[in-house]
Amino acid sequence: xxxxxxxxxxxxxxxxxxxxxxxxxxxxxxxxxxxxxxxxxxxxxxxxxxxxxxxxxxxxxxxxxxxxxxxxxxxxxxxxxxxxxxxxxxxxxxxxxxxxxxxxxxxxxxxxxxxxxxxxxxxxxxxxxxxxxxxxxxxxxxxxxxxxxxxxxxxxxxxxxxxxxxxxxxxxxxxxxxxxxxxxxxxxxxxxxxxxxxxxxxxxxxxxxxxxxxxxxxxxxxxxxxxxxxxxxxxxxxxxxxxxxxxxxxxxxxxxxxxxxxxxxxxxxxxxxxxxxxxxxxxxxxxxxxxxxxxxxxxxxxxxxxxxxxxxxxxxxxxxxxxxxxxxxxxxxxxxxxxxxxxxxxxxxxxxxxxxxxxxxxxxxxxxxxxxxxxxxxxxxxxxxxxxxxxxxxxxxxxxxxxxxxxxxxxxxxxxxxxxxxxxxxxxxxxxxxxxxxxxxxxxxxxxxxxxxxxxxxxxxxxxxxxxxxxxxxxxxxxxxxxxxxxxxxxxxxxxxxxxxxxxxxxxxxxxxxxxxxxxxxxxxxxxxxxxxxxxxxxxxxxxxxxxxxxxxxxxxxxxxxxxxxxxxxxxxxxxxxxxxxxxxxxxxxxxx
Numbered sequence: 001x002x003x004x005x006x007x008x009x010x011x012x013x014x015x016x017x018x019x020x021x022x023x024x025x026x027x028x029x030x031x032x033x034x035x036x037x038x039x040x041x042x043x044x045x046x047x048x049x050x051x052x053x054x055x056x057x058x059x060x061x062x063x064x065x066x067x068x069x070x071x072x073x074x075x076x077x078x079x080x081x082x083x084x085x086x087x088x089x090x091x092x093x094x095x096x097x098x099x100x101x102x103x104x105x106x107x108x109x110x111x112x113x114x115x116x117x118x119x120x121x122x123x124x125x126x127x128x129x130x131x132x133x134x135x136x137x138x139x140x141x142x143x144x145x146x147x148x149x150x151x152x153x154x155x156x157x158x159x160x161x162x163x164x165x166x167x168x169x170x171x172x173x174x175x176x177x178x179x180x181x182x183x184x185x186x187x188x189x190x191x192x193x194x195x196x197x198x199x200x201x202x203x204x205x206x207x208x209x210x211x212x213x214x215x216x217x218x219x220x221x222x223x224x225x226x227x228x229x230x231x232x233x234x235x236x237x238x239x240x241x242x243x244x245x246x247x248x249x250x251x252x253x254x255x256x257x258x259x260x261x262x263x264x265x266x267x268x269x270x271x272x273x274x275x276x277x278x279x280x281x282x283x284x285x286x287x288x289x290x291x292x293x294x295x296x297x298x299x300x301x302x303x304x305x306x307x308x309x310x311x312x313x314x315x316x317x318x319x320x321x322x323x324x325x326x327x328x329x330x331x332x333x334x335x336x337x338x339x340x341x342x343x344x345x346x347x348x349x350x351x352x353x354x355x356x357x358x359x360x361x362x363x364x365x366x367x368x369x370x371x372x373x374x375x376x377x378x379x380x381x382x383x384x385x386x387x388x389x390x391x392x393x394x395x396x397x398x399x400x401x402x403x404x405x406x407x408x409x410x411x412x413x414x415x416x417x418x419x420x421x422x423x424x425x426x427x428x429x430x431x432x433x434x435x436x437x438x439x440x441x442x443x444x445x446x447x448x449x450x451x452x453x454x455x456x457x458x459x460x461x462x463x464x465x466x467x468x469x470x471x472x473x474x475x476x477x478x479x480x481x482x483x484x485x486x487x488x489x490x491x492x493x494x495x496x497x498x499x500x501x502x503x504x505x506x507x508x509x510x511x512x513x514x515x516x517x518x519x520x521x522x523x524x525x526x527x528x529x530x531x532x533x534x535x536x537x538x539x540x541x542x543x544x545x546x547x548x549x550x551x552x553x554x555x556x557x558x559x560x561x562x563x564x565x566x567x568x569x570x571x572x573x574x575x576x577x578x579x580x581x582x583x584x585x586x587x588x589x590x591x592x593x
Contacts, residue, residue: 007130010088017084018136024077025140031070032286038062040278048275085131092127096311130304134297141171141290148287155271159262166255170248170291175298178244182237183302189233196226244295252288259284333415338423341415346427346508346539348399348417350374353408354562355394367406368394369562378508381540383550386559392543394562396511399541400428429505431531432513435498442471443478445497449504457504464534465500467493492523496530503534510535512542524548547584 011018042059145167153160199222263277272280333341356367369391376382384392397403398410401417401424410417412427420427429449437445446458453461458478462471470493474480482489482497489497495515502510512531516524528549532540542553550556551570558566558573558580566577573580 010091014084014088017080021077021081021084021136022139022143024073024080025136026143028070028074028077029140029144029286029290031066031073032289033283035063035066035070036282036286037279038066040280040282041275044275044278081132081136085128088131089128127304127308129300133293134300134304137290137293137297141294144287144290145171155266156262159258162258163255166251166258167291169251170288171294174244174247174251175295178240178295179298179301181240182299185233185237186299186302189230189237192226192230192233196223196230199223199226241296248292248295252284252292255288256281256284332421333419333423335423335426338420339426341413342420342423342427342508343413344508345378345413347378347413348374348376348509348539348541349409349411350376350395350398351409351411353398353405353410355398355403355406367562369398369559371408372562372564373408374557376539376541378539379537381552381554382542383553383556384541384543384559385545385547385550385556390559391562392559393513395559396430396513396541396543399511400424400430425505425507427507428509428511429502429507430511430513431495431498431502431515433515433517435494435501437482437494437497439482441479441481442474442497445482446478446500446504449501450506453504458500461500461503464503465496466530466534467496467500470496490523491519492527495519495527499527499531499534507538509539509541512540512544514543514545516544516546516548521548550584 038059042056042063045056045059145164148167149160149164152163259281260277263272263280266272267274267277351373353372354367354370372391372395374382384395386392394403398405399417401410401420404418412420417424438448443455443458446461447453449461450457455478462468462478470489471477498515515531516527519527524546525548532549532552540553544550553570555567556570556573557564566573566580568576574584
């Protein structure tokens with residue numbers, strides 16, 4: 001049933017195009033068959049020295065007609081086929097984009113970038129092959145199979161039965177045997193190749209450690225051993241491909257020899273003219289060209305299944321149905337509408353919100369957040385604390401409009417957050433624990449916050465983020481390239497660059513998603529001080545594991561299993577919750593360093 005989500009709608013919508021493609025494919029093979037038939041007849045008739053030219057004039061015209069028609073029909077069939085499939089692929093890509101785009105923030109944490117790119121490229125391309133290399137050729141082969149057996153049956157039913165057995169071996173037995181023999185090996189080889197790639201990537205990233213420990217030869221030996229294992233599987237599959245091709249050609253040879261013997265007997269019995277012997281024999285070859293690729297086409301089915309499974313895995317990650325998503329998109333505000341509603345004074349309200357992944361239909365799925373309420377007027381500072389899996393990221397997704405509540409509502413100035421769409425970029429900005437810095441200049445990385453910003457505005461953002469001394473120390477100042485992922489700078493410096501980007505973006509709400517993770521205590525304190533000072537007047541929603549700096553928050557909420565179990569100011573939590581006092585005590589030595 002899952003596969004129907006990526007096939008059935010397109011088959012229904014393009015039924016008449018598909019029918020035309022199949023008809024054109026069958027006509028292509030029939031034109032080629034008639035070309036060979038008339039050619040065989042023409043050669044035989046000419047060899048008998050006909051009484052006059054008129055006796056071969058019709059076959060000559062037939063050869064020319066079928067020769068031209070084969071090329072023309074084949075071209076039209078390819079044109080219509082690829083046009084239809086490219087239309088389907090474009091719709092599939094748009095559909096996949098519509099699944100990914102609203103959930104971009106959540107998918108980035110659940111899927112590797114390479115996996116998503118692979119789905120967008122390879123997996124969609126595999127679905128193209130489903131039609132071009134498997135579905136259409138298989139249907140055409142079945143039609144020709146039935147037509148050829150019926151045609152032979154007109155002359156000799158018993159010989160038609162023999163031909164049916166031969167072709168049955170090509171169309172059904174050999175493909176099924178090939179699929180059974182190669183399915184497991186194909187899957188195992190793909191898994192081993194993926195593991196090999198992961199091992200190589202891991203080794204490249206940790207190359208320094210291999211050399212430091214002096215074990216680089218161990219890595220090379222192990223990698224070569226694994227690579228040899230994959231190579232053996234690949235050679236085994238290719239060897240079977242050669243065996244399969246040999247078996248197929250043996251069956252074709254049996255068909256040809258049987259046709260020679262049968263047509264000769266038909267001539268001896270006076271049922272056909274001698275000139276038809278070559279015609280009947282030659283017509284076999286273009287028909288076999290339609291039957292031979294079926295084994296290889298069937299072997300591709302596991303690849304299609306894997307592609308479908310990955311597409312379904314992504315679709316299952318999207319809460320709600322596609323109809324729900326389309327309805328939400330139709331309700332999305334334009335950028336101007338979003339700016340008009342939000343302005344610079346934003347009131348965020350989370351009202352009795354519950355959310356479960358999979359939507360309201362998935363009643364067995366535990367709520368990621370449950371009955372959660374927050375009132376965050378402009379300028380408020382809220383810290384959200386909790387273990388991993390407590391629901392903090394889900395809460396952020398709801399506030400950003402990435403997720404739609406299963407129950408309750410999340411509103412920005414009274415308007416549902418999910419309706420803001422792209423306009424949310426002018427309302428909420430995010431500083432997370434690993435902001436991406438591009439391999440371009442420092443100025444360009446900061447300008448990403450607002451592309452039309454003037455140089456003076458960038459310099460002001462640099463000053464407020466306390467990056468001035470760093471910029472002055474660089475050989476080319478703001479024109480200095482940051483290298484890949486900003487490797488030129490330390491973790492604290494990269495976070496300040498990202499902070500300057502957010503200051504340039506100048507949104508009324510800023511989400512701080514554990515921006516100090518991995519920093520030493522002094523750098524953490526300095527960065528927090530810079531952030532709180534430069535973001536004064538903005539609404540801050542700060543997700544953190546540490547309690548360093550929480551004294552400056554207006555409200556602190558502690559989440560567990562999607563619920564708020566403690567909330568209040570720092571002083572109130574210290575007074576009322578012994579557990580909070582213990583947690584604060586654990587972090588307090590860091591503050592005193």
